[in-house]
Amino acid sequence: MFKLLLCALAKVRYTGMLAVVWVLLAVPAHAAGSVVPGSSLPWWFWPLALFVTCFLIGIVAVPAGIGGGTLFVPIIGGFFPFHLDFVRGAGLLVALASALAAGPMLLRGGLASVRLALPLALLACMSSIAGALLGLALPASVIQIALGLIVLGIVALMLAAKKSEFPHVAQPDRLSSALGIHGVFIDGASGRAIDWQVHRTPVGLVVFLLIGVMAGMFGIGAGWANVPALNLLMGVPLKVSAGTSGLVLSLVDSSAAWVYLNRGAVLPMVAVPSVVGMMLGARIGARLLHVLKGSVIRKMVIALLLFAGLRALLKGLGVWN
Amino acid sequence: MTDAQISAAQKLHAEQQQAEALRYAFLLDWGSRAGVLALLLSFSAYVFGILTPHVPLDTLPSLWNLPVNEYLQRTGTPTGWGWLALAHRGDMANLVGIGLLAGCSMAPLLGLAWLYAKRHDHVYAVICAVILAVLVLAASGLLTGGH
Numbered sequence: 001m002f003k004l005l006l007c008a009l010a011k012v013r014y015t016g017m018l019a020v021v022w023v024l025l026a027v028p029a030h031a032a033g034s035v036v037p038g039s040s041l042p043w044w045f046w047p048l049a050l051f052v053t054c055f056l057i058g059i060v061a062v063p064a065g066i067g068g069g070t071l072f073v074p075i076i077g078g079f080f081p082f083h084l085d086f087v088r089g090a091g092l093l094v095a096l097a098s099a100l101a102a103g104p105m106l107l108r109g110g111l112a113s114v115r116l117a118l119p120l121a122l123l124a125c126m127s128s129i130a131g132a133l134l135g136l137a138l139p140a141s142v143i144q145i146a147l148g149l150i151v152l153g154i155v156a157l158m159l160a161a162k163k164s165e166f167p168h169v170a171q172p173d174r175l176s177s178a179l180g181i182h183g184v185f186i187d188g189a190s191g192r193a194i195d196w197q198v199h200r201t202p203v204g205l206v207v208f209l210l211i212g213v214m215a216g217m218f219g220i221g222a223g224w225a226n227v228p229a230l231n232l233l234m235g236v237p238l239k240v241s242a243g244t245s246g247l248v249l250s251l252v253d254s255s256a257a258w259v260y261l262n263r264g265a266v267l268p269m270v271a272v273p274s275v276v277g278m279m280l281g282a283r284i285g286a287r288l289l290h291v292l293k294g295s296v297i298r299k300m301v302i303a304l305l306l307f308a309g310l311r312a313l314l315k316g317l318g319v320w321n
Numbered sequence: 322m323t324d325a326q327i328s329a330a331q332k333l334h335a336e337q338q339q340a341e342a343l344r345y346a347f348l349l350d351w352g353s354r355a356g357v358l359a360l361l362l363s364f365s366a367y368v369f370g371i372l373t374p375h376v377p378l379d380t381l382p383s384l385w386n387l388p389v390n391e392y393l394q395r396t397g398t399p400t401g402w403g404w405l406a407l408a409h410r411g412d413m414a415n416l417v418g419i420g421l422l423a424g425c426s427m428a429p430l431l432g433l434a435w436l437y438a439k440r441h442d443h444v445y446a447v448i449c450a451v452i453l454a455v456l457v458l459a460a461s462g463l464l465t466g467g468h
Contacts, residue, residue: 043378043379043381043382046382081382081385081386082385082386083385083386083387083388083389083392085388085389086385086389086392093419093422093423096422096423097353097357097422100349100352100353100356100422100425101353103346103349103350103353104346104347104349104350104353105346107342107343107345107346107349108342108343108346110339110342112342113338113342114338114341114342114345114433115338115341115445118433118445118448118449118452119448121452122448122451122452122455125452125455125456125459126455129455129458129459129464133464133465136389140388178444179444179445180334182334183334183335183338184331184335250349250426251426251452251456254423254424254425254426254456254459255455255456255459256459257419257422257423258423258424258456258459258460259459259464259465261416261419261420261423262400262401262402262459262460262462262465263389263400263465264389264392264393264398264399264400265389266416266419267385267392268363268364268367268412268415268416268419269378269381269385269412270385271415271419272360272364272415275360276360276361276364279357
């Protein structure tokens with residue numbers, strides 16, 4: 001295992017080294033004498049800490065089976081000095097960049113269905129704009145409380161939700177039949193061609209409408225909700241659910257990201273180190289997927305989310321500032 | 322329908338789905354690569370001081386903890402597409418890359434809409450067109466609200 005770990009790390013060593021050198025050279029370039037008011041820390045400390053934190057989040061997010069955006073907003077919003085408006089803007093970009101990085105590969109591998117993604121994304125795109133507008137209109141404390149509750153809800157979902165590798169769909173519903181939502185994918189593990197079809201499409205559309213609101217409002221991406229909705233509710237095979245979820249996310253987060261961008265809530269100093277750190281971390285996380293024990297990482301992430309969710313809730317309530 | 326006809330129809334459906342996926346993947350891949358490259362170049366220019374920022378780096382820490390409206394007011398940063406006029410500034414130049422990332426789904430959607438229209442799959446051509454319209458509306462800045 002140690003050898004595999006070393007091998008995986010060696011493969012990403014050069015990219016990682018280049019990125020670290022880039023950040024280390026870049027951040028102090030203007031640092032002469034400038035410190036964060038009220039603290040002894042220079043200004044570049046926070047973007048550097050952000051890069052390192054996102055890099056670590058990226059590593060654990062993949063084996064834990066959740067999007068980096070889900071961890072990003074509660075952790076960065078809870079423990080960094082940036083206002084939640086900027087954290088949510090960056091969170092959406094982090095989730096978007098992750099979805100865009102994985103999307104083409106999943107599509108080429110037949111693990112993401114365009115026909116399934118488009119109708120769901122249509123509604124979720126519209127509602128994510130509404131969610132983003134609502135999120136930017138509400139006071140930060142209200143968003144913190146709601147974020148804390150949502151994150152604690154995600155923890156409960158991660159603990160309780162079962163997964164079904166190949167759900168049985170006896171009869172597709174009329175809407176999915178009319179839209180031609182079905183397909184075949186080759187399961188890499190067994191080499192079998194799996195036929196799939198979906199049911200409960202109208203309910204799925206309503207669920208994705210709600211998912212869009214949450215994605216836009218909190219900037220946390222929505223992979224944690226997309227996958228159970230596709231897999232457990234609509235009966236899509238787990239791997240196709242995960243792939244299609246990424247495709248839906250790339251569209252939903254795009255529409256919400258435009259709202260944040262137009263409202264001025266995207267601060268490059270927060271967004272760029274986050275996106276770059278998360279993308280590099282996710283590459284290492286994907287390579288370590290076979291080495292790290294998924295269940296251990298998952299438990300660690302659940303504990304982390306529990307802590308970050310409680311922190312957001314207590315911060316919103318003014319108990320722990 | 323005979324079994325052979327059903328099998329042929331399923332094969333055609335699978336081939337069509339693969340064509341849709343490949344076209345979408347190709348356009349998305351190049352769009353997102355362009356966005357990430359623009360982001361890396363502009364951020365390097367920003368932090369290395371090649372491009373002077375609109376908001377000086379050493380004042381940023383006293384501003385990034387403010388709500389967005391207050392930040393905009395204190396820094397004189399425009400909303401909507403107003404940043405484009407300041408794109409020569411180090412911080413604002415990063416918004417070009419961010420805009421490319423946020424907008425890189427538009428070309429694949431357009432490509433798919435065209436493919437569906439050619440196949441007379443009008444329902445999916447309309448779905449693509451409506452998603453595209455929603456993204457354009459979001460990008461236009463017409464919907465942006467405030468505190």
